[in-house]
Each structure stands twice: as structure tokens, then as C-alpha cells.
Amino acid sequence: MFFVTDKIVFAMAMLRCVSASIELTAAFLMLKFGRVETALKINAVLALVGPSVMILVTVLGLAGLAGKVSISKIAIIFSGVVLIFYGVNKS
Template sequence: MFEKAILGMAFLRIFSGSLEILVALIILKLNNVEKALVVNSSLALIGPLILITTTSIGLIGMADKISFTKIIWVFIGIAFILYGVKSG
């Protein structure tokens, strides 16, 4: 049997991947660069949310095995990743 944290993380990644495929199909159907760019930009909001949520679920699943300080360091790392990607 799988741990609940593993199932939650896997479900979120399956959802995220399915959403990516759905958006790709919508972009093909639109066949318009301007509209496709708007649809694609919506994924820029969803990606970081999936990353933060998946990481949070994993950390909650490990809460008894990892110190609070290390959890804070992980979230600081995520914040740096998001800042680096968004500040281009």
C-alpha cells in the first residue's frame, strides 16, 4: 500500500501533466499565436502552485523525520527558484 503523501504527490503530478497535454491540444485547436500565448501563460500560474503544493505534501509526510529548520531551508530554496524564474 502507498503512503498518503505519495498518493497526493503523484495525483498532483498526474493532474499537472494532464493539464499540460490538454493545453497543448487547445493551442493546436486555436491555431492562433496570440490566443495560444494567453492560454500558455495561464500555465505559468499553475506550475508554481503545483510545485509548492507537492513539496508541502512531501514535507508534511516527512515531518517526523526532518527538522523544522531544514523544512524552512527547503521553502527558502523554492522561493529562490520561483524568484529566479520569474525575474528573468
């Protein structure tokens, strides 16, 4: 189906597939239990999974770019990720 020559791209895609599977499983669990309290608990666990996967995929991407992109551009990309988390968590 897909022929991937880059192991980093494959790892990034697989992490996203695992994340999607976790999200879908959580949605089905919410439907199965059918209670708001339980759904909120499941959602709290998902709040940890999403950012963790984003960080891991970004780190893999930066590792793949390490030899191809200058250090200053990698720093700009990394600071962009940090700013995303800062902006989302700022109340």
C-alpha cells in the same frame, strides 16, 4: 500496477498527473485553435498552473517529512523553494 503505502506520495503523484493532463490539454487546445494569440492566452494560464502545482507538491512533501526531518532542514528546503521562485522572477 502500483502499490503505494504512503498517502502523501500518492497525493503528490496525483497532483503531478493532474498537472500533466492540464498541460497536454492546453497543448491540444493550442493546436486546435491554431492562432498565436490564442496560444499565448493558453500559455498565460499555464504560467499560473505550473508554480501552483510545484508549491502544492512541495507543501505535501514537507508535511510528509514533518515528523522525520528536523525543523532546520525543513526551513532549508523551504528557503530553497523560495530562492527558486526569486531567481526565476528576478529581472
